[in-house]
Amino acid sequence: MHTRIHLMPSLLANQIAAGEVVERPASVVKELLENCLDAGATQVFIDLERSGIECIRIRDNGAGIVKDDLGLAISRHASSKVLQAADLQAINSLGFRGEALASIAAVAKVNLTSKTQEDEHAWSLKYDPANENMHIEPASHPQGTTVEVSHLFFNVPVRRKFLRSDRTELEHIETVVKQIALSRHDIQIILKHRQSTLLHSRQASTIVQTRQRIGAICGQPFIDHALEINFFDKVMRLTGWLGLAEASRSQSDGQYFYVNGRIVRDKVLNHAVKMAYQDVIPEGRYPCYVLYLELPADTVDVNVHPTKHEVRFYESRQVHDFIVFHLERALHHGVLSESPEKDHEHDLSPSTSQQVINNKTQKIATKPPAKPFSEHFIREPSARYAHETTVEVAQTSSVAKASPLVIKPMDEIKTINFKFLGLVKKAFLLVEIEEGLAIIELEKAFQMSVYELLMAAKPEQPLTGQPLLLPSLLTLAPQQSELLEQKVSFLQRYGILLTRSSQERWLIRELPNILKNSDVSLVLKAFVESKTEASHEQFCLQFAKQITLGDADVAHDSKAQEQLIKTLLSMKDWQNHVLKPGQVIKLLG
Amino acid sequence: MNTPQNEEALVARAHDLMGFSLGELAANYNITAPDLLLNGKGWSGVFMELLLGATAGSLAEPDFQHLGIELKTIPINQQGKPLESTYISIVPLNRFIGLKWKESEVYHKLKRILWVPLLAGKTISPAERRIGRALLWSPTNEQEMQLQQDWQELMDRVALGELDAISASMGKYLQMRPKGANAASRCWGIDREGNRVRVSPRGFYLRPSFTQGILALH
Numbered sequence: 001m002h003t004r005i006h007l008m009p010s011l012l013a014n015q016i017a018a019g020e021v022v023e024r025p026a027s028v029v030k031e032l033l034e035n036c037l038d039a040g041a042t043q044v045f046i047d048l049e050r051s052g053i054e055c056i057r058i059r060d061n062g063a064g065i066v067k068d069d070l071g072l073a074i075s076r077h078a079s080s081k082v083l084q085a086a087d088l089q090a091i092n093s094l095g096f097r098g099e100a101l102a103s104i105a106a107v108a109k110v111n112l113t114s115k116t117q118e119d120e121h122a123w124s125l126k127y128d129p130a131n132e133n134m135h136i137e138p139a140s141h142p143q144g145t146t147v148e149v150s151h152l153f154f155n156v157p158v159r160r161k162f163l164r165s166d167r168t169e170l171e172h173i174e175t176v177v178k179q180i181a182l183s184r185h186d187i188q189i190i191l192k193h194r195q196s197t198l199l200h201s202r203q204a205s206t207i208v209q210t211r212q213r214i215g216a217i218c219g220q221p222f223i224d225h226a227l228e229i230n231f232f233d234k235v236m237r238l239t240g241w242l243g244l245a246e247a248s249r250s251q252s253d254g255q256y257f258y259v260n261g262r263i264v265r266d267k268v269l270n271h272a273v274k275m276a277y278q279d280v281i282p283e284g285r286y287p288c289y290v291l292y293l294e295l296p297a298d299t300v301d302v303n304v305h306p307t308k309h310e311v312r313f314y315e316s317r318q319v320h321d322f323i324v325f326h327l328e329r330a331l332h333h334g335v336l337s338e339s340p341e342k343d344h345e346h347d348l349s350p351s352t353s354q355q356v357i358n359n360k361t362q363k364i365a366t367k368p369p370a371k372p373f374s375e376h377f378i379r380e381p382s383a384r385y386a387h388e389t390t391v392e393v394a395q396t397s398s399v400a401k402a403s404p405l406v407i408k409p410m411d412e413i414k415t416i417n418f419k420f421l422g423l424v425k426k427a428f429l430l431v432e433i434e435e436g437l438a439i440i441e442l443e444k445a446f447q448m449s450v451y452e453l454l455m456a457a458k459p460e461q462p463l464t465g466q467p468l469l470l471p472s473l474l475t476l477a478p479q480q481s482e483l484l485e486q487k488v489s490f491l492q493r494y495g496i497l498l499t500r501s502s503q504e505r506w507l508i509r510e511l512p513n514i515l516k517n518s519d520v521s522l523v524l525k526a527f528v529e530s531k532t533e534a535s536h537e538q539f540c541l542q543f544a545k546q547i548t549l550g551d552a553d554v555a556h557d558s559k560a561q562e563q564l565i566k567t568l569l570s571m572k573d574w575q576n577h578v579l580k581p582g583q584v585i586k587l588l589g
Numbered sequence: 590m591n592t593p594q595n596e597e598a599l600v601a602r603a604h605d606l607m608g609f610s611l612g613e614l615a616a617n618y619n620i621t622a623p624d625l626l627l628n629g630k631g632w633s634g635v636f637m638e639l640l641l642g643a644t645a646g647s648l649a650e651p652d653f654q655h656l657g658i659e660l661k662t663i664p665i666n667q668q669g670k671p672l673e674s675t676y677i678s679i680v681p682l683n684r685f686i687g688l689k690w691k692e693s694e695v696y697h698k699l700k701r702i703l704w705v706p707l708l709a710g711k712t713i714s715p716a717e718r719r720i721g722r723a724l725l726w727s728p729t730n731e732q733e734m735q736l737q738q739d740w741q742e743l744m745d746r747v748a749l750g751e752l753d754a755i756s757a758s759m760g761k762y763l764q765m766r767p768k769g770a771n772a773a774s775r776c777w778g779i780d781r782e783g784n785r786v787r788v789s790p791r792g793f794y795l796r797p798s799f800t801q802g803i804l805a806l807h
């Protein structure tokens with residue numbers, strides 16, 4: 001029997017997806033709290049029954065949800081925070097995936113009650129995933145939203161099994177609430193378990209209130225021994241509190257790092273903080289800190305993982321170094337702030353410090369630029385290499401299958417179209433042309449091109465020489481040296497530059513490009529010894545006849561060889577050239 | 590040897606040496622060139638510094654301090670191909686925080702270089718090495734951009750303690766390789782966790798393909 005592929009029921013799909021987002025009661029609390037913050041709430045009340053497994057009730061005074069949207073709120077990929085892909089470039093809200101409530105509603109019973117400012121009364125939605133039954137009715141509720149999540153994982157027994165003791169689950173919730181409480185000092189948060197208050201974070205707007213709030217969450221010893229820092233540059237701002245050795249812990253649970261108000265556990269950031277804390281905290285102990293990094297939303301990617309503890313910086317090195325630099329100044333040199341006069345009058349809660357800093361920066365007439373990093377770092381488009389042409393040796397050409405070959409020198413070759421078949425025995429170029437098969441002696445062809453080049457040199461228009469990386473040495477007898485002295489200017493006409501470095505030593509410093517890798521010294525020696533006054537034509541012919549291939553490009557580079565053939569074929573009557581570079585074989589049959 | 594007072598004088602002096610072998614020049618100074626067995630590596634460079642009157646013996650400063658010019662002796666074969674990569678500077682494994690390209694030692698060394706090609710090879714003893722045509726070079730905008738990108742990429746890794754992830758194949762022009770008198774030498778670096786650890790020192794090197802391009806253009 002075949003097992004067929006079928007679409008999953010949406011509830012099952014949601015349950016699977018929920019596994020990523022909703023791991024334990026604390027994840028529910030986190031998602032719901034973030035919704036409160038995104039809704040602009042200033043008061044949040046959390047009530048728990050049996051460590052949240054039985055019931056989590058979270059009430060806020062935020063914007064609320066209109067009646068018609070209540071059903072949408074619990075469907076997957078429904079969100080008021082992100083409308084289009086472009087919004088993902090700069091996420092300013094905590095949530096954005098549009099899967100929190102839907103995921104929760106797939107694994108628990110959800111009761112959503114909400115009232116917006118415009119509504120006359122509240123509406124309540126009850127949803128039971130067991131029968132996918134959604135029921136909406138009028139309700140009584142002040143402006144804001146209450147979400148009640150009960151019987152968590154009642155329909156996912158496996159998850160339920162993985163839950164730890166009530167005590168542990170409660171600790172996880174407390175951690176989450178503390179993390180959120182530290183991210184926004186302007187929000188009152190009360191956490192209750194079975195009617196007893198576990199945490200009460202009061203709104204803080206002055207420095208004293210803020211310190212009290214931090215002390216209530218991180219412990220009084222921490223805030224008593226913490227360095228309060230405030231650094232900023234044109235792009236980033238780093239504020240917060242650095243615990244010293246007195247407040248160090250045996251676990252890393254006193255470490256809070258926020259990026260744009262979002263708690264993160266990031267490799268780059270941890271690395272930077274650890275580096276800065278070097279030699280401050282005893283071996284085996286962990287520092288406590290509460291740090292807030294703010295940077296333009298388009299320079300950081302929070303869309304990495306559903307639980308969103310990781311972020312990705314577009315310029316991680318810059319962020320890393322900014323943190324190490326300033327934290328080291330604070331921890332090792334006692335520099336706590338960028339501006340010399342520290343202003344204690346200002347309140348320093350993260351939400352309002354934005355304005356403080358903005359006021360300050362405006363005074364110095366610098367505003368954080370919108371696109372801060374781009375100019376630092378220009379990435380070159382990947383280099384494009386010129387397409388390399390390869391010379392193929394034709395295997396199915398007429399040449400290969402021709403049987404009786406008759407060698408017949410031809411006088412008139414008109415074609416310039418050719419197919420380079422290859423180099424034979426490192427000495428002969430094999431070329432297929434219309435008239436037949438051309439066999440060209442490589443060295444002769446080379447000499448011919450040298451000859452043509454030298455012949456083109458005119459007294460009023462000398463050839464240009466290329467400086468040699470490694471000038472060739474020419475050692476002559478004193479007598480010959482004197483002879484050469486008289487011919488230096490003659491040679492310069494051909495792009496050959498010689499300088500005398502001692503009685504008998506000469507340096508060949510420049511040569512025409514074509515002669516770059518050839519041994520010219522022997523030819524020149526012969527030229528000096530000939531003593532007679534050579535004419536232009538004689539010199540060119542003698543020079544060309546004596547020059548050897550040496551290490552010239554055409555000796556090993558097929559592209560140069562092809563170019564040589566092209567030059568040669570474009571010359572009229574090339575096979576009858578004084579240097580007789582080659583022959584053409586006519587193919588019969 | 591007194592030091593040249595300007596670029597032109599320096600280049601002229603370097604061109605005067607063109608074509609001579611190190612052995613011939615050493616004889617003028619009553620210096621004996623080391624033979625191949627003693628490993629002539631390093632000696633040629635030091636000797637060239639002496640010949641050209643370089644001022645900075647120290648590491649961080651350009652060789653001709655007052656001219657801002659770094660001297661690089663570059664061994665090449667008969668075809669003008671560099672035989673090895675060119676050492677530029679030590680990698681700051683423990684002092685890189687906030688270090689920017691324009692402040693880096695690499696940038697300052699690469700800003701202006703007097704390249705002195707030296708015909709060398711396995712069968713050529715230090716005394717037989719012949720001096721080629723020296724050339725004064727500064728990176729083009731395009732070259733500098735690529736060098737900066739290479740440097741940035743490598744230093745990003747260093748900063749995050751990812752030394753183990755850096756291979757010699759990274760970087761188009763600039764590469765990072767172990768540098769040290771022997772494999773056991775150690776200096777301070779940072780690991781992936783942010784801890785200070787003992788690591789083997791690294792150096793920045795220019796790839797031969799890059800230096801060949803420089804030499805070919807002149």
